Every structure is written in C-alpha cells, then in structure tokens.
Amino acid sequence: xxxxxxxxxxxxxxxxxxxxxxxxxxxxxxxxxxxxxxxxxxxxxxxxxxxxxxxxxxxxxxxxxxxxxxxxxxxxxxxxxxxxxxxxxxxxxxxxxxxxxxxxxxxxxxxxxxxxxxxxxxxxxxxxxxxxxxxxxxxxxxxxxxxxxxxxxxxxxxxxxxxxxxxxxxxxxxxxxxxxxxxxxxxxxxxxxxxxxxxxxxxxxxxxxxxxxxxxxxxxxxxxxxxxxxxxxxxxxxxxxxxxxxxxxxxxxxxxxxxxxxxxxxxxxxxxxxxxxxxxxxxxxxxxxxxxxxxxxxxxxxxxxxxxxxxxxxxxxxxxxxxxxxxxxxxxxxxxxxxxxxxxxxxxxxxxxxxxxxxxxxxxxxxxxxxxxxxxxxxxxxxxxxxxxxxxxxxxxxxxxxxxxxxxxxxxxxxxxxxxxxxxxx
RNA sequence: GUCCCCAUCGUCUAGCCUGGUCCAGGACAACAGAUUUUCGAUCUGUCGACCGCGGUUCAAAUCCGCGUGGGGACGCCA
Numbered sequence: 439x440x441x442x443x444x445x446x447x448x449x450x451x452x453x454x455x456x457x458x459x460x461x462x463x464x465x466x467x468x469x470x471x472x473x474x475x476x477x478x479x480x481x482x483x484x485x486x487x488x489x490x491x492x493x494x495x496x497x498x499x500x501x502x503x504x505x506x507x508x509x510x511x512x513x514x515x516x517x518x519x520x521x522x523x524x525x526x527x528x529x530x531x532x533x534x535x536x537x538x539x540x541x542x543x544x545x546x547x548x549x550x551x552x553x554x555x556x557x558x559x560x561x562x563x564x565x566x567x568x569x570x571x572x573x574x575x576x577x578x579x580x581x582x583x584x585x586x587x588x589x590x591x592x593x594x595x596x597x598x599x600x601x602x603x604x605x606x607x608x609x610x611x612x613x614x615x616x617x618x619x620x621x622x623x624x625x626x627x628x629x630x631x632x633x634x635x636x637x638x639x640x641x642x643x644x645x646x647x648x649x650x651x652x653x654x655x656x657x658x659x660x661x662x663x664x665x666x667x668x669x670x671x672x673x674x675x676x677x678x679x680x681x682x683x684x685x686x687x688x689x690x691x692x693x694x695x696x697x698x699x700x701x702x703x704x705x706x707x708x709x710x711x712x713x714x715x716x717x718x719x720x721x722x723x724x725x726x727x728x729x730x731x732x733x734x735x736x737x738x739x740x741x742x743x744x745x746x747x748x749x750x751x752x753x754x755x756x757x758x759x760x761x762x763x764x765x766x767x768x769x770x771x772x773x774x775x776x777x778x779x780x781x782x783x784x785x786x787x788x789x790x791x792x793x794x795x796x797x798x799x800x801x802x803x804x805x806x807x808x809x810x811x812x813x814x815x816x817x818x819x820x821x822x823x824x825x826x827x828x829x830x831x832x833x834x835x836x837x838x839x840x841x842x843x844x845x846x847x848x849x850x851x852x853x854x855x856x857x858x859x860x861x862x863x864x
Numbered sequence: 865g866u867c868c869c870c871a872u873c874g875u876c877u878a879g880c881c882u883g884g885u886c887c888a889g890g891a892c893a894a895c896a897g898a899u900u901u902u903c904g905a906u907c908u909g910u911c912g913a914c915c916g917c918g919g920u921u922c923a924a925a926u927c928c929g930c931g932u933g934g935g936g937a938c939g940c941c942a
Contacts, residue, residue, distance in 0.1 A: 447942050463895075482941060515888055529889095555869070564867060571938035579942045603868060603937035624872080633934065661876095664891095668877055672890040691877080695934065699877050701892045745905055774902090803901095821901050833903040 440472025441593045444498075444505070445583070446521070447479045448491035449711040451644040454697060455503065455598065455636050457629045458662045462625055463596045464503045465663065465685040474775045475590055476508035479583075481576050494651055497645040502678065510590070512582050519577035522585050522615070523570045531614045537573035541581070541611065549608050553594075553687050566685050566704055580604055584611045596623045596687070599694070600635075623687050626666045626694045652725060652749025657706035665695040675708045696795055707747030712763050718743050724800035725749040726756060741835045747847065758829055759844060766859075770832035774822040781857060783813065783820055783829055788853040797846040799838040828858035 441835050444460040446859040463574075476498070477580040481488040497507070525540045526532040532541045552701035577585070587595060587597065594635075602624050613616040630640040636644070648658055659678050668691075669684040671678070676684075685837055713721065719739045726749075728735075738759065739752075746752045758764075791803045793796075806824070810817045825837045828849055842847050 443942090449942075479942060535940090540940090558868075560868070569866090569940050574940075576940085578940065583942085598936095599869065601934055601942095604942095606868090624869085628937085631875090635935080662877065666876095670878065672878065674876085674891055678925085692870060693877095694870075696875060698892070701876065704892055724895090808873090816900080816903070819938075825902065831903090833904095833905090834901095835905090837901060 439593070440467060440470040440474065442467050442472060442596055443477050443508075443587070443590060443592050444477035444503075445477040445479050446494055447482065447485075447565040448487060448494060449482060449485040450490055451646060452494045452497040453636070454643050454645070454648075454662070455742055457497070457658075458628055458665060459596065459598055459625065460498060460533070461501075462623075462660050462667070462690070466594065466687060467506070468682045472502075472593075473506045475510070475592070476505035477510045477512070477586060477590070478508075479512050479579070481512050481579070481582055490756055493646065493800060497649075498647060501645065501659060505535070505584050510586070511657050512577070512586065515582075516576065519582055519585055520571065520575075523577075525856060526570065526614060528662075529614075532570055537575070538569055539571040541568040541570050543567050543607065543610050543612070544613070548609050550609055550622060552602075552605075553601075553621055554690050554692060555624060558602065558605075560603075562606055563611055565607065581611065584615070586627055588612070588615065588617050592620050592622045594623060596625060599624045599627050602721055609726075609840045622680070623690065625690055625758075626692055628665055629694045629696045631640075631696065633694075633696065635694075640679055640697070649832065650750075652753070653702065653706050654709050654749075654753065655719070657702065660709065661702045664691075666690055667683050667698070675705060677712075683711070703747050705841050710747065710749075715740055715743060722749060722752055726753050728756065729758065730760070734843070741839055741843065745835060755834075758831070758834075763857065764828070764830040766826070766830040768830065770826045770830065774826045774832060775856070777823070779815075779819070780823045781813070784823055784853060784857055786813070786818060787824060788850060788857070791841070791853075792845065792850055794846065797842055797849075799842045800838070802841050803838040822851075828852045 442463040444463050446456055446460070464474050478491060478494075480491070492644055495509070513677070519700045523532065524542065527539060528656070532539050534540070540620060541561050543565055547559060547561050547563075550558045550560065567679065568580055570581040570794070571577055586592075598728045605622055605624075609619055625704050645658070649655075656678055660674075662682065663681050663685070664674060665675075667685070667689055669681075673680075710718065722739050738756065742752060742755050745757065786809060787806065790809050794801050794805060794855065806820060807817065810820050813820075821837055822832070825831055825834055825840070828837075828841065828844065844852075
C-alpha cells in the first residue's frame with residue numbers, strides 16, 4: 439500500500455511550489471489507490487500561526503486535494519521524538535551538547551536511490567553532526583521528519599529538489615534506527631521569470647491569490663501537473679480524473695520549470711469552456727456576488743462564456759453592463775469615434791433604436807442594417823462607433839446582443855452621453 | 865569556498881533509458897492571413913531549440929569525458 443504525505447509548515451500562506459509538491463503526492467496516492475497523509479510541521483512555534491494553518495487547509499480543500507489521514511501536528515508528538523532521541527543516546531549513536539541531543543553522522547559514503555534522479559552518492563564524512571533535539575526541547579526538522587515518516591509508514595517521500603541535500607542525513611538516521619528508508623522522489627522546483635525559485639518578488643504566489651484572480655481549481659491543478667511532468671502524448675488540457683489516470687513518477691522530469699501565467703490563463707479558459715452553462719453561471723455567481731435578475735444574468739453569462747479566460751475578466755465585462763458610467767477607452771475612441779460622420783450616424787441610430795418596441799437583438803440588427811442601407815455606408819461604419827459609444831471599448835460580444843442585454847434606456851442614455859462629448863469634432 | 869542537482873524553440877514539454885524512423889514533434893506566447901460585427905473570440909499559417917568542445921560509433925539530441933552556464937544545500941528554519 440502506497441503511503442505518501444504532504445508536510446507543510448504553517449509559517450506562511452500556501453505557495454505555488456508547495457502546492458505542486460502536494461499535488462504530486464496526491465496524484466501518486468490516487469493513481470496507486472494509496473493513502474495521502476497531511477502532516478503539519480509546526481515545530482517552529484515562533485513563526486507558526488493558526489491563521490496560516492487554516493488557510494493551508496482551505497486552499498487544499500479548494501483545490502480538491504483531500505487528505506485521507508491527518509492532519510497530524512508535530513507539536514503534539516514531542517514525547518515520541520524525545521523517546522527516540524533517548525534511544526539513540528543510550529545506543530551511543532548520539533551525544534549531548536548542553537541541553538541539545540546531537541546525532542553522530544557515521545563517516546561513510548552513502549548512496550541514495552532517487553526515483554527521479556537515479557543514484558546519488560554523497561560523502562557523509564563532509565557533513566557536520568546533526569541536531570536531533572534542540573536546547574529548547576523541540577525536535578529539529580530532519581529528525582522529526584524521519585521519525586514521522588517512519589511512524590506513519592510512509593512508503594514514498596515526494597518533495598522538492600531542495601531537499602536532496604537533506605536526504606543523505608536522513609538516510610544515515612534511518613540506518614541508525616535500523617529501518618529501511620522510504621523511496622525518494624525529488625521533483626524539480628518551480629521557477630520565476632528570473633529562473634530563481636518562485637518568490638514574493640514574482641507577485642502572486644499564493645493559491646488564495648489565484649483564486650481571487652478568477653482561476654478555477656481544476657485549471658490550476660491541470661497547469662501545475664504539467665510543470666515537471668507530461669503524459670507523453672502531447673495532451674495538455676486534461677480533467678483531474680484524466681491526470682490521475684495517467685500520472686506516474688517515472689515521467690517526472692529533472693529540470694526546474696518556469697511558471698508561466700499566460701499558459702495558465704489559456705488552460706483556465708479551456709476549463710471554463712468545458713463547464714456547462716449551468717455550472718458556469720453558478721461559478722460566476724459565486725465569484726461576482728452581484729444582485730441581479732437571474733434570467734438576465736444567465737443570458738449575460740451565455741454571451742461571455744466562451745470569450746473570457748478568467749472570472750475576473752467576466753466581472754470586468756459585467757461591470758461595464760452594470761455601471762451607470764461608461765469608461766471610455768482612449769484608443770477605441772481615437773479609432774472609432776473621432777470621425778466627422780460619426781455624430782450624425784450615431785444620432786440617427788439613436789432615433790431608430792428609440793423607436794423599437796421590442797428591444798431584441800433581431801430588431802436592433804434589423805433597424806441598424808436598414809439605416810446602413812439608407813445612408814449607403816458600410817455596416818462597420820455604424821457598428822464600431824456604436825459599440826464604443828455604448829460600452830467604451832472596441833471589444834465585446836456581438837454588438838446587437840450586447841445592446842439588447844443592456845436594455846433600451848441604458849443604450850439611449852449612453853448614446854446621449856457620447857454625443858454630448860462630441861468626439862467627432864475634436 | 866565545499867558538496868549536490870540540472871541543461872531541447874522566449875516559456876512548458878515530447879524524443880534520451882533500449883543510438884538510425886528527428887535537417888527534432890506538440891502546446892502557450894508572438895507574428896501574419898482569414899472570418900466583410902469588432903476583438904483579447906474562432907480557423908489557418910509563420911517564426912523559433914538539441915549550451916560548447918572532445919571521445920565512442922558506419923551513425924549521437926540520444927552513450928562517455930571535460931568545460932561553461934543555471935540552481936540548490938551547507939542553521940539548535942522547515
């Protein structure tokens with residue numbers, strides 16, 4: 439039975455890199471019908487906080503990375519660490535230095551077999567002895583980690599590359615305890631654009647940030663799974679189930695991967711499209727928290743379902759519809775409103791639209807095209823200025839649908855405002 | 865400084881183990897064209913990489929060595 443664990447420290451929010459580690463553990467457990475254990479490494483009591491702890495649990499749940507066991511807390515296991523330290527002391531494998539207990543690292547070369555990297559040989563004569571229990575009575579990281587992994591019968595330790603140089607120390611500890619070490623898989627780190635491991639400098643690194651930016655958990659899972667792993671057949675857009683089915687440690691690669699938000703955004707768009715309209719409406723409602731007519735909202739969502747890539751983009755479009763004021767995009771105004779004929783065309787359009795009883799896309803289009811025919815102009819000469827005048831932007835869904843959804847009053851009012859500004863003369 | 869890890873398009877990667885099918889495939893981005901209702905949508909296309917040098921071999925992205933470059937670890941932090 440495969441048993442893996444994710445062991446975060448509640449000394450900060452859940453970082454993209456940590457989440458990727460959690461994800462690979464979870465994927466391996468799921469793909470092997472194994473057990474995914476959550477262990478909170480809170481031995482640094484000065485830096486640990488409940489706020490971070492709660493956020494970590496929430497983020498894992500939001501991502502759908504459910505744990506089967508735990509959370510275990512290291513602060514509740516100090517007796518256990520103490521007793522093992524005592525045992526090593528009695529066996530002469532550790533010694534006291536003041537209040538601290540130190541493990542005497544045997545002078546020998548040690549071979550580690552890593553599932554990702556293959557064999558790694560390290561000369562343990564080069565490293566210092568290892569603190570087991572600190573003077574304040576708390577266990578040191580490498581010790582607590584080994585004891586817990588042993589006690590929790592962890593079979594595979596999947597963690598970041600940066601732990602490779604802990605592994606030889608831990609291996610020496612396993613030897614001293616007379617226990618077979620778990621299998622190790624050190625996965626490459628996630629890098630920022632500067633090729634250094636992801637840090638605050640990069641901007642958004644916490645899962646909460648991505649949630650707020652309107653990314654779907656399944657998109658984030660999909661994207662993160664592709665950093666350091668690939669199914670091998672060029673398939674990239676995958677459901678979580680599909681990833682679980684195809685995941686294998688063998689296909690994890692060794693190179694650090696740069697986090698690329700463009701690709702995440704693309705994948706997010708794909709996952710949004712894949713939602714049914716009902717699902718999409720629900721997701722959007724939860725995200726924007728706006729009070730408006732259900733049927734209207736649904737129509738709006740339908741119009742933008744395939745046009746937006748994040749929920750924030752959805753909200754921005756929605757704001758254009760909801761707000762009283764139009765924010766005019768300078769480039770759009772420059773390109774489509776600053777033209778001699780525009781004012782006249784818009785004035786006439788406004789009159790036509792005002793006369794429509796049933797303000798439907800079909801009727802709006804009919805009237806607009808009729809006007810285009812009478813004026814002997816290109817339809818684009820009416821449509822583009824109309825869009826900019828009403829939405830402030832050069833980009834939107836189909837303009838007739840947009841107008842219909844906006845409603846006659848609002849459209850007329852916005853046209854009036856645009857005409858007052860009199861861009862055509864400036 | 866010492867030790868360890870890594871090295872294919874701008875980015876994520878396939879191929880590398882088991883050398884020939886690779887003048888290196890896909891995706892994101894970028895760019896161009898199309899769609900005469902735009903576009904950040906859609907479709908089509910273009911650009912673009914095996915870090916260098918030696919070696920092994922009939923044959924090397926693939927194996928070996930050395931360089932170079934990047935990263936990590938050297939805490940009574942985790």
